[in-house]
Amino acid sequence: MAARPGPAPPPGLSPRLLVWMVLGEWRAQPGRTLAAILAIAVGVGLGLAIHLVNRSALDEFAGAIRSVSGAADLQVQAASSAGFDEDLYPILARLDGVATASPVVELRARTDGGEPLTVLGLDPLRAAAVTPNLLGGGAVGGGGEGGVTTAEAVFDLDAITLSPAALQQSGLRVGDQVRLSAAGQSASFRIVGILEGVSGDRALGVIDIAAAQWRFDQLGRLHRLDLRLSPGVDRSAVERTVQANLPAEAALVTPQSEMRRTESLSRAYRVNLQMLALVALLTGGFLVYSAQSLSVTRRRPQFALLRVLGLPARGMLGQVLIEGVVLGLAGAALGVVLGVALAELALRLLGGDLGGGYFSGGRPPLVFTPVAAAIIFGLGVAIAVLGSLFPALQAERIPAAVALKTGSGESAETAGQPLPWLSLGLLAAGGLAALGPPVGGVPLFGYGAIALILAGGVGTMPWLARGLLGPLRRLRSPAPPIALAIARLWGAPRQAAVALCGIVASTSLMVAMAVMVTSFRGSVEDWLVQILPADIYMRLDPGLTLDPEAQARLAAAPEAAAIEFRQSFNLRLSPDRPPVQVSARGQAGAGAGEGLPLVGRQVTAEGLPAWISEPMARLYDLSPGDRLTLPIGPGAQAQVTVAGVWRDYSNQFGALILDQAAYTALTGDAGRAEAAMTLAPGVEPATAIEAFRARLPPSIAGGADFAEPREIRAVALRIFDRSFAVTYALEAIAILVGLAGVATTFSAQTLARRKEFGMLRHVGVRRGQIMQMLATEGALLGAVGALAGLTLGVIMSQVLIHVVNPQSFNWTMETRLPWPLLASLAAALVATSAGAAVLAGRGAVADSAVRAVREDW
Numbered sequence: 001m002a003a004r005p006g007p008a009p010p011p012g013l014s015p016r017l018l019v020w021m022v023l024g025e026w027r028a029q030p031g032r033t034l035a036a037i038l039a040i041a042v043g044v045g046l047g048l049a050i051h052l053v054n055r056s057a058l059d060e061f062a063g064a065i066r067s068v069s070g071a072a073d074l075q076v077q078a079a080s081s082a083g084f085d086e087d088l089y090p091i092l093a094r095l096d097g098v099a100t101a102s103p104v105v106e107l108r109a110r111t112d113g114g115e116p117l118t119v120l121g122l123d124p125l126r127a128a129a130v131t132p133n134l135l136g137g138g139a140v141g142g143g144g145e146g147g148v149t150t151a152e153a154v155f156d157l158d159a160i161t162l163s164p165a166a167l168q169q170s171g172l173r174v175g176d177q178v179r180l181s182a183a184g185q186s187a188s189f190r191i192v193g194i195l196e197g198v199s200g201d202r203a204l205g206v207i208d209i210a211a212a213q214w215r216f217d218q219l220g221r222l223h224r225l226d227l228r229l230s231p232g233v234d235r236s237a238v239e240r241t242v243q244a245n246l247p248a249e250a251a252l253v254t255p256q257s258e259m260r261r262t263e264s265l266s267r268a269y270r271v272n273l274q275m276l277a278l279v280a281l282l283t284g285g286f287l288v289y290s291a292q293s294l295s296v297t298r299r300r301p302q303f304a305l306l307r308v309l310g311l312p313a314r315g316m317l318g319q320v321l322i323e324g325v326v327l328g329l330a331g332a333a334l335g336v337v338l339g340v341a342l343a344e345l346a347l348r349l350l351g352g353d354l355g356g357g358y359f360s361g362g363r364p365p366l367v368f369t370p371v372a373a374a375i376i377f378g379l380g381v382a383i384a385v386l387g388s389l390f391p392a393l394q395a396e397r398i399p400a401a402v403a404l405k406t407g408s409g410e411s412a413e414t415a416g417q418p419l420p421w422l423s424l425g426l427l428a429a430g431g432l433a434a435l436g437p438p439v440g441g442v443p444l445f446g447y448g449a450i451a452l453i454l455a456g457g458v459g460t461m462p463w464l465a466r467g468l469l470g471p472l473r474r475l476r477s478p479a480p481p482i483a484l485a486i487a488r489l490w491g492a493p494r495q496a497a498v499a500l501c502g503i504v505a506s507t508s509l510m511v512a513m514a515v516m517v518t519s520f521r522g523s524v525e526d527w528l529v530q531i532l533p534a535d536i537y538m539r540l541d542p543g544l545t546l547d548p549e550a551q552a553r554l555a556a557a558p559e560a561a562a563i564e565f566r567q568s569f570n571l572r573l574s575p576d577r578p579p580v581q582v583s584a585r586g587q588a589g590a591g592a593g594e595g596l597p598l599v600g601r602q603v604t605a606e607g608l609p610a611w612i613s614e615p616m617a618r619l620y621d622l623s624p625g626d627r628l629t630l631p632i633g634p635g636a637q638a639q640v641t642v643a644g645v646w647r648d649y650s651n652q653f654g655a656l657i658l659d660q661a662a663y664t665a666l667t668g669d670a671g672r673a674e675a676a677m678t679l680a681p682g683v684e685p686a687t688a689i690e691a692f693r694a695r696l697p698p699s700i701a702g703g704a705d706f707a708e709p710r711e712i713r714a715v716a717l718r719i720f721d722r723s724f725a726v727t728y729a730l731e732a733i734a735i736l737v738g739l740a741g742v743a744t745t746f747s748a749q750t751l752a753r754r755k756e757f758g759m760l761r762h763v764g765v766r767r768g769q770i771m772q773m774l775a776t777e778g779a780l781l782g783a784v785g786a787l788a789g790l791t792l793g794v795i796m797s798q799v800l801i802h803v804v805n806p807q808s809f810n811w812t813m814e815t816r817l818p819w820p821l822l823a824s825l826a827a828a829l830v831a832t833s834a835g836a837a838v839l840a841g842r843g844a845v846a847d848s849a850v851r852a853v854r855e856d857w
Contacts, residue, residue, distance in 0.1 A: 121212025511793025
């Protein structure tokens with residue numbers, strides 16, 4: 001007799017059946033599915049949009065640098081606007097390996113119409129070999145017969161060639177006369193052509209180097225040397241040789257260091273926005289977890305039937321994970337489209353720096369990077385799969401017999417829940433990560449701490465829900481609907497946690513950002529009040545200065561009780577970093593640090609004192625008492641001692657203040673371009689401004705801007721709000737995603753309890769009482785979620801305030817809680833939770849009591 005064949009292995013789900021089940025679930029719960037897809041799409045879209053905008057801005061900025069640097073392999077740049085001695089030019093030009101050296105004078109200027117302009121003085125013969133695009137290619141008067149080409153006209157000491165952006169902003173045309181003011185001097189030039197090779201929105205003008213040195217008092221000074229190396233030379237050896245011949249007032253800049261400096265301008269800003277977008281994506285993962293958990297609970301009889309029909313437990317695991325993959329693919333695909341659209345809109349409305357103020361100019365073209373899009377797409381899918389993993393494991397463990405008998409009710413939960421040691425461990429790990437240092441200038445440990453705290457906080461929800469609801473169980477004789485609601489939430493803490501995880505995740509993210517922004521804005525407001533004690537402030541346009549005679553005439557005005565004249569310029573201390581701002585301030589008889597918002601200890605400096613800002617102290621690892629060498633003045637190196645550190649929100653890359661007399665002695669610069677004016681008693685600001693303007697030289701009066709402190713504060717806060725426009729948008733999106741998740745979660749849970757409602761109707765509970773029970777459940781869960789989300793959000797905000805911001809932007813602030821916003825958010829969560837439960841309950845109890853329990857017949 002032939003042996004009977006063994007049982008066939010259990011079949012898996014066919015692709016057709018799998019598609020049918022996935023689409024069937026989506027049709028049954030479209031709202032919950034759509035909320036999960038949108039949550040993933042929002043996270044992917046925000047992350048991709050922020051990357052594309054910053055990549056587009058950096059590419060545009062790098063292109064602008066290349067258009068000005070031309071074919072230069074190396075650049076020697078002055079540490080400050082004072083430049084360096086032109087004797088360095090022949091020294092470097094004769095070095096082995098240097099094929100051509102092109103000297104450049106670079107000045108900040110303004111036209112007679114007040115438009116800012118960068119003026120470059122070039123040697124045409126040298127520039128033709130290194131930066132030929134800066135010689136232009138147009139012709140005077142359109143290049144008619146006998147016209148002079150731009151290449152020839154650049155030898156004319158009265159000729160200037162302007163970039164398209166400079167012509168557009170000034171409203172001038174080729175052939176017009178333009179008067180420029182720079183370095184305290186003024187001169188007129190004739191526009192002879194257009195710099196077609198200068199890209200972007202850079203306002204640039206090119207004149208002969210002799211005219212730049214002669215007419216703008218720069219004799220013997222240069223600001224830049226563009227070096228082109230000989231083919232085949234050892235680049236590193238040439239760099240070392242050039243570096244060895246440089247004075248302290250000059251620095252060697254390579255294309256790599258210039259690109260690092262460019263990227264460092266906005267790196268902290270864009271990394272912070274990208275990390276916040278990733279946290280939003282993580283929030284989407286919690287909403288996927290909530291949606292999938294509810295889906296598994298609702299389909300327990302379906303899964304049990306499949307198990308009975310032969311599908312192995314691993315098949316249940318695979319189905320739920322595949323559903324997560326499909327959710328992730330749909331959300332990520334929608335997110336990529338959304339990200340491109342958001343990037344285009346952000347470039348149009350906010351520019352390439354997303355309102356951060358790091359890149360000047362107009363709107364750069366959108367640059368799509370497929371590799372980055374693929375990475376962010378894959379991350380969105382991975383988050384969705386991770387959010388489906390625990391529900392999939394739950395589906396794998398469903399006992400078929402029990403599920404077929406109990407139907408779609410919740411799985412049995414033990415009366416006592418163990419303490420969430422894993423979640424508490426995640427919270428502790430988050431606290432330890434917050435103590436970690438920045439990695440490459442990026443607070444990776446800080447963001448890791450936020451992720452760990454978020455995950456740990458969400459994991460404690462079953463235990464926390466029972467702990468908060470425990471006192472309500474001791475209420476004496478509560479109304480039946482309230483008693484039923486409390487008993488249900490207490491008896492099913494895991495189901496309550498499913499509803500709470502999305503609420504807590506989205507709420508805590510929004511609260512953390514809101515507290516951080518409110519604290520930052522409040523600190524800036526207080527700082528502005530402290531840093532602006534005078535009645536009127538004056539600032540001259542670039543290129544204009546007040547000589548000592550003009551200062552004395554202004555100080556003698558009867559409307560002024562006191563005037564503090566100031567001067568500032570940028571000083572490069574490192575080729576890889578943006579320059580710091582050096583300012584001269586202080587009145588006679590008072591130190592330069594008088595009135596500054598000093599933080600920490602102060603010291604009595606030995607020698608020349610200097611006060612540095614918090615960002616400079618952090619970036620250059622300086623503290624009171626340390627000594628610092630400044631490459632200030634022709635051939636000079638100033639040794640200063642840090643006397644104190646002051647809070648500064650205006651210069652992210654550092655600022656330094658010197659005494660007026662010391663600054664003049666070091667630099668030889670007695671001119672001043674700013675003034676803080678304290679008015680005599682009874683003088684109105686408008687009257688004083690008219691009197692001050694009348695005392696200014698006619699050539700300067702039109703370029704002087706006067707403002708009262710309240711006007712400066714208003715402008716500063718508008719800039720702040722513009723800089724945080726994207727953060728505000730993230731807050732709004734977090735609120736909308738959170739509320740949508742609340743609504744869909746409670747709706748799904750309520751609709752899955754039709755059988756429970758039918759049983760209650762059989763034992764005499766009226767429909768109205770069931771609706772009251774659902775409203776109570778929703779309100780209680782909303783209150784627990786709001787309390788947990790607010791607490792977790794405030795904790796996360798402390799990481800943002802005291803770890804992420806100091807490590808990213810190098811400044812500190814005090815915590816301020818936006819109580820009206822927090823109260824409104826808590827009320828909205830409670831109302832949304834209760835409202836969603838009641839609205840869903842109206843449909844769930846619409847069936848008759850008999851039909852609701854027909855499965856038990």
